[in-house]
Amino acid sequence: MKPTSNKYLLDPQYAQALDAEDRLARFRQEFVIDDPGLIYLDGNSLGRLPRRSRVLIQDYVDRQWGQRLIRGWGEGWLELAQHIGDKIAGLVGAQPGEVVVAESTSTNLFKLAVAALKARPGRSKIVTDDLNFPSDLYIFQGIVELLGGGHRLEIVSSPDGIHGPLEGLAAAIDDDTALVSLSHTAFKSAYTYDMAAVTALAHRAGALTLWDLSHSAGAVPVDLNGANADLAVGCSYKYLNGGPGAPAFLYVRRDLQASLRNPISGWYSQAAPFDFGLEYQPAAGLRRMLTGTPPVLALAAIEPGIDLLLAAGMDHLRAKSVQQSEYLIALVDAVLQPLGFQLNSPRDAARRGSHISIGHPEGWRINRALIEQQQVLPDFRAPDNIRLGITPLYTTFDEIRQAVQRLRAVVEERRYEQYSLERSAVT
Ligand SMILES: *Cc1c(COP(=O)(O)O)cnc(C)c1O
Secondary structure, three states: OOOOOHHHOOHHHHHHHHHHHOOOOHHHHHEEEEEEEEEEEEOOOOOOOOOHHHHHHHHHHHHHHHHHHHHHHOOOOOOOOOHHHHHHHOOOOOOOOOOOEEEHHHHHHHHHHHHHOOOOOOOOOEEEEEEOHHHHHHHHHHHHHHHHOEEEEEEEOOOOOOOHHHOOOOOOOOOEEEEEEEEEEEEOOOOEEHHHHHHHHHHHHOOOEEOOOOOOOOOOOOOOOOOOOOOEEEEOOOOOOOOOOOOOOEEEEEHOOOOOOOOOOOOOHEEHHHHOOOOOOOOOHHHHHOOOOOOOHHHHHHEEEEEEEHHHHHHHHHHHHHHHHHHHHHHHHHHHHOOOOOEEEOOOOOHEEEEEEEEEHHHHHHHHHHHHHHHHEEEEEEEOOEEEEEEOOOHHHHHHHHHHHHHHHHHHHOOHHHOOOOOOOOO
């Protein structure tokens, strides 16, 4: 065990004093907290429900759909994807007109990756890393196959499974590289790339960049324009609190928009969709990256969560996220490391997103025990990572303290042993 000088870390008064000083504490009340006893540490996978989303959806159903019917399209539905995209732009360092909401992250990745490869004829390589979200790799593999085999995917390995392979990327990105695509924040370790540095590396080689912001948007400050990033996609049901399966977003830097061609060129991306002409002409601006009619109810539900993030301010959110993550890591070192846990996230806060992964050989069963008997809801990522998501809009310091205390109890008292080693589908 660490020396007793660390004892204050588990002192409820210490954690509660940090909560009392927290200037963002009032935002917790903006969310539906159905069970105050539940410690929710999975906002990085599915954000909580904002109170206002519940009211808004009721209005969309009862009044807008129920009463306004088809007239709704002229009363805001038609522009909703762009309107919400403009707000997301304010969270990721982009301008209005550079972000739009559409489809899923995977589908947007497909559209932008194909568009990027077509914009770099004669180059064959997509470069990524093995920390990337598997769906992204599956999409790239599908694209390579679809485009007839002239392209290839190079997956650079992380040196330790935690940090991004900067040297490997520098070696892999060459004058045959069309596209460099990475998760800005890795879903397992929470490693966060220096977007400007990697983008500069890609640009020096003449390649385009496509960033997946799913674990960054609403969690860490992102400056797409400042980094001169070309393309990006991201998820809105995680830190943006948009609801299960909420449509995703995509970003195309303004000066690139006219030169990129959407491979799923549906009528929503047509220059004059309501002319119903028979020849496809891409719309000017980012609308050319849309495809078909958006899911209006799911789309509308995204906006209240984004408004809360904008009201709190990304800088304040980041400061709280770092403070809470450092507190959690101090607890891991003092309380959990002696029980066989190891930190599977970067120690350097500047290179870390807003979740913390801890590994333990019994991680799977410990996670089950937390969920089934301890009222703690984290998630598990194979082989041994328990992910503890910190969402500064609603996570409290005292929740972090209690979660660690319960983790300790589960391991010290071997409470996990009653659970099966067999793994269930959704973790
Ligand atoms: C969550 C996540 C996705 C999700 O993709 P869907 O198409 O919404 O299933 C994609 N990429 C990353 C990096 C993610 O974290």
